[in-house]
Structures are given as C-alpha cells and as structure tokens.
Amino acid sequence: MAKCSKCGSKAVIKIPYARMNLCEKHFIEYFEGRVAATIEKYGLLREGESVLVAVSGGKDSVALLSALTAIAPELRLKIIPLHIHLGLGEYSDESLSVVKEVSRKLGVNTYILNLEEAVGAAIPELSAKSNRPPCAVCGLVKRYVLNAAAIEWGVDAVATGHHIDDLAPYALKNMLLGDMSAALKLAPVTTGEEGYLARRVRPLYEVTERECLIYVIVKGLPFVRTLCPNTFLGGMDALIRKFLYELDLRHPGVKLRFMRSLAKTATGRSTDQARIQAELTRCKYCGLPSRSDVCGFCRLTERVLGSPAGPRVREVLRRLQPLHAK
Amino acid sequence: MAKCSKCGSKAVIKIPYARMNLCEKHFIEYFEGRVAATIEKYGLLREGESVLVAVSGGKDSVALLSALTAIAPELRLKIIPLHIHLGLGEYSDESLSVVKEVSRKLGVNTYILNLEEAVGAAIPELSAKSNRPPCAVCGLVKRYVLNAAAIEWGVDAVATGHHIDDLAPYALKNMLLGDMSAALKLAPVTTGEEGYLARRVRPLYEVTERECLIYVIVKGLPFVRTLCPNTFLGGMDALIRKFLYELDLRHPGVKLRFMRSLAKTATGRSTDQARIQAELTRCKYCGLPSRSDVCGFCRLTERVLGSPAGPRVREVLRRLQPLHAK
Numbered sequence: 001m002a003k004c005s006k007c008g009s010k011a012v013i014k015i016p017y018a019r020m021n022l023c024e025k026h027f028i029e030y031f032e033g034r035v036a037a038t039i040e041k042y043g044l045l046r047e048g049e050s051v052l053v054a055v056s057g058g059k060d061s062v063a064l065l066s067a068l069t070a071i072a073p074e075l076r077l078k079i080i081p082l083h084i085h086l087g088l089g090e091y092s093d094e095s096l097s098v099v100k101e102v103s104r105k106l107g108v109n110t111y112i113l114n115l116e117e118a119v120g121a122a123i124p125e126l127s128a129k130s131n132r133p134p135c136a137v138c139g140l141v142k143r144y145v146l147n148a149a150a151i152e153w154g155v156d157a158v159a160t161g162h163h164i165d166d167l168a169p170y171a172l173k174n175m176l177l178g179d180m181s182a183a184l185k186l187a188p189v190t191t192g193e194e195g196y197l198a199r200r201v202r203p204l205y206e207v208t209e210r211e212c213l214i215y216v217i218v219k220g221l222p223f224v225r226t227l228c229p230n231t232f233l234g235g236m237d238a239l240i241r242k243f244l245y246e247l248d249l250r251h252p253g254v255k256l257r258f259m260r261s262l263a264k265t266a267t268g269r270s271t272d273q274a275r276i277q278a279e280l281t282r283c284k285y286c287g288l289p290s291r292s293d294v295c296g297f298c299r300l301t302e303r304v305l306g307s308p309a310g311p312r313v314r315e316v317l318r319r320l321q322p323l324h325a326k
Numbered sequence: 327m328a329k330c331s332k333c334g335s336k337a338v339i340k341i342p343y344a345r346m347n348l349c350e351k352h353f354i355e356y357f358e359g360r361v362a363a364t365i366e367k368y369g370l371l372r373e374g375e376s377v378l379v380a381v382s383g384g385k386d387s388v389a390l391l392s393a394l395t396a397i398a399p400e401l402r403l404k405i406i407p408l409h410i411h412l413g414l415g416e417y418s419d420e421s422l423s424v425v426k427e428v429s430r431k432l433g434v435n436t437y438i439l440n441l442e443e444a445v446g447a448a449i450p451e452l453s454a455k456s457n458r459p460p461c462a463v464c465g466l467v468k469r470y471v472l473n474a475a476a477i478e479w480g481v482d483a484v485a486t487g488h489h490i491d492d493l494a495p496y497a498l499k500n501m502l503l504g505d506m507s508a509a510l511k512l513a514p515v516t517t518g519e520e521g522y523l524a525r526r527v528r529p530l531y532e533v534t535e536r537e538c539l540i541y542v543i544v545k546g547l548p549f550v551r552t553l554c555p556n557t558f559l560g561g562m563d564a565l566i567r568k569f570l571y572e573l574d575l576r577h578p579g580v581k582l583r584f585m586r587s588l589a590k591t592a593t594g595r596s597t598d599q600a601r602i603q604a605e606l607t608r609c610k611y612c613g614l615p616s617r618s619d620v621c622g623f624c625r626l627t628e629r630v631l632g633s634p635a636g637p638r639v640r641e642v643l644r645r646l647q648p649l650h651a652k
C-alpha cells in the first residue's frame with residue numbers, strides 16, 4: 001500500500017474524496033477529528049452536554065463510542081453508553097460480550113437493558129405475537145428505549161452510529177419513492193423537547209462504513225462478526241447501495257455532497273420539523289411522545305402481553321446501574 | 327411474443343408498469359392516450375391553443391409530433407412544427423430529409439430555420455470561435471430560437487420531445503449534486519409570460535424512450551438513425567441511466583412514481599418559479615428574456631460575428647414560410 005500523506009510511514013487506508021493515504025496514527029486522528037468537526041459544524045452537541053450513546057456492538061456503534069470517548073475531554077462531553085439486549089439468541093449474547101469488552105477497553109460505564117427482563121418478552125416473541133416483521137418491531141423498541149432512557153436520565157441527546165453509507169441510500173430511496181419529508185428526517189440532528197423527546201444526533205454523518213471498519217480495527221477493538229439473524233438486504237435497497245457505491249468510487253465525494261446538501265435543506269426547514277412535532281401528543285400510559293393517545297410501544301406490548309410495558313420500562317431504566325459503576 | 331391484453335392478437339410491446347402487452351393498434355391508442363392524459367393532467371395545453379413543436383427528426387420528436395397531430399382534432403390544438411437546421415454536416419442533412427418525409431406523411435406544414443442562413447454561422451463555427459463546448463452552444467441556440475419563434479408567431483406554448491428517460495436521470499443527477507431547484511425545473515410545464523417568454527411543455531413526460539421507439543416504428547415513420555457527431559454519454563450520466571434502467575426493470579413504475587412526485591413538488595413551488603422569472607429582464611438587443619442586459623444568444627453571436635444576431639433571427643422568423651404552405 002501507499003505511504004501516509006502526512007508522515008510517509010505505511011498507510012492503512014486511502015481516503016479518495018480527501019485524496020489522502022493515511023497511516024494508523026494519522027487515520028485515527030483524521031477519523032476522530034471528522035467526528036468532532038461534524039458535532040461542531042451541525043451543532044449536534046454543545047460543551048458540557050451529556051450524550052446517550054446507543055451501542056449494539058456492531059462495528060459502527062463501536063466506532064462511534066470509541067471516537068466520542070476520545071474527543072469527550074476536549075469537547076467536555078459526558079458519554080453514557082447504553083446497550084439493549086434484544087433476545088435474538090446467539091447474536092444478542094455475542095453482542096453483549098463484545099459491548100462488555102469494548103466498555104472495559106475504553107474505560108466507560110455502560111448500561112445494559114435486558115428487554116426480556118424489562119418487558120417480559122424479547123424481539124422474537126413481540127414480533128411473532130403481534131404478527132409484525134421483526135425489524136419493524138426491533139426499530140420501534142430501540143427508538144422507544146433510547147428516548148425513554150434519555151428522558152429518564154435527563155440526558156441532552158441520543159447519539160446513534162448511522163454513517164453516510166446507511167443514510168445516503170435511505171435518503172435516495174425516499175427521494176425516488178417521492179417521500180421528500182422522510183428523506184429530510186435523515187439530517188445530522190433532529191430537535192428534541194425538554195423532558196419528553198430527546199434530541200437525536202448522528203456524529204458519523206460524514207464518515208463511511210469502510211472508515212468505521214478500519215477505525216475499529218486499528219483501535220484494536222472487538223465488534224460483533226455475526227449478522228443479525230433477521231438481516232435481509234435485497235430488492236431495491238441492494239440496487240441503490242450498489243449504485244451509490246459505484247458512483248462514489250468513480251466520482252469520489254458525490255455521496256458526501258449529496259448528504260451535505262440534504263443536511264442544508266433539512267436545516268432550512270426546521271419549521272417543518274417543528275410542525276411535525278407539534279402533531280405529537282403524550283401517550284396516556286407512559287407519557288412519552290405519540291401520534292395518538294397510545295404510543296407505538298405501549299400499543300404493541302399491550303397487544304402481546306395484555307398490559308402496556310412503557311411505564312415498566314421507564315421504572316427499570318430509573319433503577320438501572322451501569323456495568324462498572326465507580 | 328405474448329398476446330395483446332386488450333384483443334388477443336399479436337403483441338408488439340410489453341408495458342411492465344401497466345402489466346399489459348399490447349398489439350400495434352392498441353399500443354398506438356395507449357401511447358397517444360397517455361400523451362393526451364399528460365396534457366390534461368398537468369394542464370400543459372388548453373382547448374383551442376396553438377403549440378410550436380420542436381422537431382429534430384430523432385425518434386422522440388417524431389413520436390411527439392405524430393402523437394400531437396393525432397390528438398390535435400379532439401383537443402382542438404393547432405400544431406406548428408419547427409425544425410432547426412444546425413449545420414452539423416451529414417447528421418443535419420439526414421435530419422432535414424427525415425423531417426420533410428415525416429411532415430409529408432403526417433400532412434403537417436413544418437417550418438425550417440437554417441441556422442447558417444439566419445445567423446451567418448452554424449453550431450461548429452459558433453462553438454469553435456466562442457471556445458465553448460458544442461452541446462452548450464447548441465442547447466443555447468435551440469432554446470433561443472424556439473422561444474423567439476413562439477413569441478414572433480404568437481404561439482401559446484413550445485413542446486419538446488423529452489421523455490421520462492431523459493428527464494429522470496437528469497433530475498436524479500441534480501438531486502445527487504444537491505441542486506434541488508435545477509431538479510424542479512424538470513417539471514412537465516414551466517409558466518411563460520405574454521409576448522416575451524413562451525410556456526414550455528413536455529407531453530412525453532410519462533412515456534419511456536422504448537415506447538417512443540416502438541411507437542414511431544409501428545406508425546411507419548422514419549427517424550434519424552445517425553447519432554449527432556457530438557454525442558457523448560459517459561461518466562456520471564451513464565452510471566445514473568444504468569441504475570435507473572435496472573431499478574425500473576426490477577421494480578416497474580419506480581421511475582414514474584419518482585417523476586410524478588417531482589412534478590407535484592414543482593407545482594407546489596410555483597411561487598419559486600415566479601421568483602426566478604421576476605429576476606429576468608429584457609435583452610437590450612433583441613428584447614427577449616435575459617438574466618443580464620444582453621441575453622446569452624446575443625452575447626454569443628456578438629462575440630463570434632461582431633454583432634448580436636437576435637434581432638436578425640427574429641426578422642427571419644417573422645418572414646419564414648412553412649414547407650408546404652397550403
């Protein structure tokens with residue numbers, strides 16, 4: 001491989017849109033610098049704020065947690081990692097042990113929420129008994145728990161490990177299907193509302209999947225190798241991903257330009273976002289945001305278990321202790 | 327091939343998004359019906375209006391002229407075809423003879439504007455002496471002449487043969503490059519302004535390139551087979567076209583859905599269009615729309631020939647007689 005553009009030592013990665021090759025040391029610097037720059041540029045987090053970091057144990061969330069931990073002192077951020085044990089057999093058990101190992105290596109106190117224990121049912125049962133696809137149920141549960149934890153703990157924002165290769169294909173798909181407002185939700189930040197709806201931030205907005213992978217490898221961090229048993233990438237999504245991959249390979253930077261313009265358009269439309277939020281009400285069971293009188297999570301758990309689990313999840317979160325509480 | 331979904335006789339085309347196979351007769355009915363429906367749905371033309379039809383002699387513009395001629399009596403439209411002889415060697419000569427043959431077959435009186443005669447220079451010279459790419463110069467000249475003719479002749483609208491396979495890749499490219507307002511210009515209709523800027527309409531907005539080709543073949547009409555000598559389709563455009571082709575092949579109707587949503591968004595933004603037009607002024611030489619005191623066409627010809635050709639082109643158009651004036 002080529003030599004590092006900064007110091008001349010052996011490069012571990014080529015960054016086409018920046019026309020650089022970088023060694024381990026300078027790539028780590030580059031990756032973490034880019035995350036810090038994204039936080040600043042889009043106003044994701046301010047000095048002194050606390051941020052809940054969603055950690056599944058996959059390479060992307062491990063990269064997110066590692067980069068945020070590295071830049072936290074400089075930006076004076078308080079990092080609060082949360083892992084949700086989803087009850088998806090071996091995949092979930094491997095995820096949990098990876099998250100424990102990563103937490104130990106990074107020296108962070110991670111919170112673990114066991115869905116089966118907190119709710120009385122894990123993803124497979126919730127999916128089967130509600131007759132809804134597991135990925136839809138899983139998305140609903142994760143969004144609910146992350147927001148509930150942030151509200152319960154008074155955390156300023158929830159950070160997720162979505163990178164440009166997750167977001168760009170999804171944005172493009174929404175545009176192709178004519179749903180511009182869904183595309184605009186894929187901005188680097190969505191506004192929250194005190195004590196009710198947490199701000200959601202995407203610090204990996206401008207990094208690629210490949211960069212996440214190389215970053216966790218050079219940092220010597222473990223990550224889940226098994227695919228989620230419900231993983232399915234076919235049809236239109238696969239075509240769109242392939243297209244964006246080829247396009248950016250031949251025209252480096254197109255993907256970034258696309259997402260930057262989306263972020264710009266989304267920012268210009270903050271009134272739209274406010275309007276959407278104004279249509280939200282509070283769930284009569286758990287008090288968290290809902291489009292009708294019962295939120296999606298309480299409705300799902302009520303149907304499957306006979307009673308809405310929102311209040312119980314909030315109670316469990318309130319008492320939850322992190323892995324290695326100092 | 328399969329049988330016609332309407333009458334059971336031999337089908338000549340499969341229309342995937344409509345889940346139909348059609349014979350010659352029913353495909354002609356389908357194609358012309360779709361053009362008529364597009365005109366009505368998007369309000370391109372109203373009963374009794376006159377429309378200038380740009381005819382290059384390629385399959386798309388021949389399909390446009392043929393379909394408009396067929397539906398003109400029912401919609402009470404006056405069709406005025408105009409062909410511009412661009413001076414691109416054999417390609418332009420073949421185009422002219424195709425246009426003459428098509429006009430004879432369809433029984434329409436086509437106007438021919440010879441650029442070399444009207445301006446004193448054709449595309450190759452205008453391109454070489456201005457040091458600008460031939461396709462940029464050609465686009466500028468055609469847009470100018472079409473608008474000038476419509477204004478000079480008091481025609482209600484200018485129709486061009488852009489179909490969904492021209493427009494969708496271009497719209498997607500603009501979105502990927504972050505230029506949403508350029509994408510929104512690719513709507514089925516742009517508003518005009520009396521005596522100054524002609525309304526532009528795209529009656530083939532919802533038909534595909536393949537449908538245009540099959541239509542002119544089954545109608546027994548000739549079309550230019552030679553490619554323009556300046557044709558170049560590479561780089562990003564080729565990738566985007568290929569992607570949309572594959573996407574629509576596997577998910578029939580996606581392209582149409584995409585362009586319909588674009589049309590809807592563009593319509594909702596008519597205020598934006600008005601604002602853009604408000605920024606237009608009149609060229610001090612020819613009086614036609616311009617962003618500065620001299621329009622692009624007058625500036626180009628002034629630089630190449632020493633004097634702006636706009637006024638002369640308007641004069642030539644005023645005296646122009648159609649091919650077979652009754």
